[in-house]
Amino acid sequence: MSSAKDRIMARLKGAPKRPASALPDWTPPAFGDQRMARFRAMLEAAHADVHEVPAAEWPERLRVILADKGVGSVLFAPKTATGARLAQAWSAGESPKLVAYDRSVEDIKDQLVHEVDAAVTLARGGIAQTGSLVLWPTPDEPRLMSLLPPIHVAVVDKSRIRDSLAETLSAEGWNTGMPTNAVLVSGPSKTADIEQTLAYGVHGPKELIVLVIEGEVE
Amino acid sequence: MAVEARKSDFTGKAHVALNDPKLRANFRRAMDGLMTKRAAQFADAEEWTSLRARGAAIRANALAKLPELLELLEANLTRNGIKVHWAETVAEGNAIVLDILQKAGAKTVIKGKSMVSEEMHLNAHLEANGITPVESDLGEYIIQLAGEAPSHIVMPCIHMNKVEIAELFADKIKNLTYTEDVDELCAAARAALRGAFAGADAGISGVNFLVAETGSLVLIENEGNGRLSTTLPPLHIAVTGIEKVIERLEDVAPLLSLLPRSATGQIITTYVNMISSPRKPGEKDGPKEVHLVLLDNGRSRVYSDVQLADTLRCIRCAACMNHCPVYTRVGGHTYTFTYPGPIGKLLSPQLEGLDCAGDQVHASTLCGACAEVCPVQIPIPDLLARLRTEAVHPTSVAVKGGGSARSLADSLGWGGWTAMYSSPLVYKISTRVMGLVGNLMPASLPMLKQWTSVRTKPKFAAKSLHQLARERGFSNE
Numbered sequence: 001m002s003s004a005k006d007r008i009m010a011r012l013k014g015a016p017k018r019p020a021s022a023l024p025d026w027t028p029p030a031f032g033d034q035r036m037a038r039f040r041a042m043l044e045a046a047h048a049d050v051h052e053v054p055a056a057e058w059p060e061r062l063r064v065i066l067a068d069k070g071v072g073s074v075l076f077a078p079k080t081a082t083g084a085r086l087a088q089a090w091s092a093g094e095s096p097k098l099v100a101y102d103r104s105v106e107d108i109k110d111q112l113v114h115e116v117d118a119a120v121t122l123a124r125g126g127i128a129q130t131g132s133l134v135l136w137p138t139p140d141e142p143r144l145m146s147l148l149p150p151i152h153v154a155v156v157d158k159s160r161i162r163d164s165l166a167e168t169l170s171a172e173g174w175n176t177g178m179p180t181n182a183v184l185v186s187g188p189s190k191t192a193d194i195e196q197t198l199a200y201g202v203h204g205p206k207e208l209i210v211l212v213i214e215g216e217v218e
Numbered sequence: 219m220a221v222e223a224r225k226s227d228f229t230g231k232a233h234v235a236l237n238d239p240k241l242r243a244n245f246r247r248a249m250d251g252l253m254t255k256r257a258a259q260f261a262d263a264e265e266w267t268s269l270r271a272r273g274a275a276i277r278a279n280a281l282a283k284l285p286e287l288l289e290l291l292e293a294n295l296t297r298n299g300i301k302v303h304w305a306e307t308v309a310e311g312n313a314i315v316l317d318i319l320q321k322a323g324a325k326t327v328i329k330g331k332s333m334v335s336e337e338m339h340l341n342a343h344l345e346a347n348g349i350t351p352v353e354s355d356l357g358e359y360i361i362q363l364a365g366e367a368p369s370h371i372v373m374p375c376i377h378m379n380k381v382e383i384a385e386l387f388a389d390k391i392k393n394l395t396y397t398e399d400v401d402e403l404c405a406a407a408r409a410a411l412r413g414a415f416a417g418a419d420a421g422i423s424g425v426n427f428l429v430a431e432t433g434s435l436v437l438i439e440n441e442g443n444g445r446l447s448t449t450l451p452p453l454h455i456a457v458t459g460i461e462k463v464i465e466r467l468e469d470v471a472p473l474l475s476l477l478p479r480s481a482t483g484q485i486i487t488t489y490v491n492m493i494s495s496p497r498k499p500g501e502k503d504g505p506k507e508v509h510l511v512l513l514d515n516g517r518s519r520v521y522s523d524v525q526l527a528d529t530l531r532c533i534r535c536a537a538c539m540n541h542c543p544v545y546t547r548v549g550g551h552t553y554t555f556t557y558p559g560p561i562g563k564l565l566s567p568q569l570e571g572l573d574c575a576g577d578q579v580h581a582s583t584l585c586g587a588c589a590e591v592c593p594v595q596i597p598i599p600d601l602l603a604r605l606r607t608e609a610v611h612p613t614s615v616a617v618k619g620g621g622s623a624r625s626l627a628d629s630l631g632w633g634g635w636t637a638m639y640s641s642p643l644v645y646k647i648s649t650r651v652m653g654l655v656g657n658l659m660p661a662s663l664p665m666l667k668q669w670t671s672v673r674t675k676p677k678f679a680a681k682s683l684h685q686l687a688r689e690r691g692f693s694n695e
Binding site: 003004007011012013016019021023024025042046101110129130131142164169174175182192195196199203204 | 279288310404449467468472474501
């Protein structure tokens, strides 16, 4: 007996041939010197908080932002440069409790699902057209960090913001090696399933805080 | 869960829906909002034209190369560690999913939104085999609580208003006090579903695009439930149709610029989730196993007809239904089968057969609003007209149930019509006779009744055009 695949493929291959055609021209948008303004405007329109901060100051600025929100615990990635900066800067003074995502999800699930208030991750880049953060989670900075806690803080280098997804995919050669998971995040979790009324945080983070950093770390 | 009726009864259900003012108000409000938001996204006509031409060509090319791309996709997914399964029928698809779950010892499943799983009636199959599926998309969760089917492919509970949902939640969610506040309702769903996510043995999702060149699954969503379903449980099963494949990763960019803007008037969804592998050694989360079930269910048959295969270009944005004057008035449940609106009128008769869903190809005025907004340029009215023809004069094995609408009365009627118009003598006699007796025929005559039940009976003129012309002195040619 032939397999389902064989039977499906036989029908597809037996169908009349149709020619593929050249793709018509299409130019993705470019924003020139308005790139950052567009990135910020689109993210803010999607209900995210955007802060432009000198690279040396972001952990301190974040401490103030989170203090205003009464955040008690923050999930962080201790082995990343972002996580190390945070741990170092918050070691002195009054800061939220840092929770390290340093083991398998199976060993930390309850805490992740129910307990931490916020998480801090790096974003690989940004996309101005749609106000999107580009995340490529890694073994040291796992996928659920940007998803489970009620507040997601993403740190993105201003120089890594591009105009469009099309530009990002081609300039960075994504098709030559995709990670386990790549995600575009364009605001906090939302739904309009009930009478088209927008509500935030139905499953993912209720708040998205974007720290756009510029310049060198001193 | 209700078992799907084998045959659609569009006319009967439409009359019920048309006389339900609450349902009509719910749809009217929703569709007006969606149309306005979409129009704002495509205000630049030049951009829309070039983007849509690109999107249509990407989908058309993917279909032109469908067998090769599916082979490439399977090879790349397999290399990436994602297991690929092929299902010729819904029953095969359900059996595959059940088998994967049983081998893993899974008892509870958390589901992201998937129309193909609706097409499979997967939930009913899992429940019958002792596995509990929990829908996590808010709209799907609501209709699962209500025991209903989706009435729209993007916004499943669009037929319900806030009060109906508030009553449902108060009834079904433990310890919840009645509230109509949308934020509180969402918070209640979040709280109820968090535990379900954490405890689920597996996650099931759909797929928006399958990228052949990289072996990636692309899923878009706003809530984060899709990411959770595909990240938190140890096992992820994606189900989708064989037609969802595209050739290159770069094709995602223009399609992604068309889909959410057409669907909900958003420039992008909150999350675009690209999955290319199960959890790798050293990674701390993500499913340890990822499976993709590719469902045919009639698609390869449709594919064998070059014209009708355009149906398979669809990217499921729902713009056609949002703009359809029929769908807006009768709502999604009138269509009986999984896919409602203009795309449903094309898909259901082709997947289920014209003998089961043939009435749907007539549930259209052919006004063309659907084709105008379709981001991949599916000529929906042309294809509906083609299916109307196939229902009486079958020409293609691609159409299941072709010829099923042929009836003796119709054949006699049209045969007489042809005879009358092909013979000057018969024509002359017929027009004379009809001029004399036509107005005496009662409107309730069986053949006339369908027309006259909703329209005034036309008046036959006492003299034919030929007679009038001759009286005015026009000679014969």
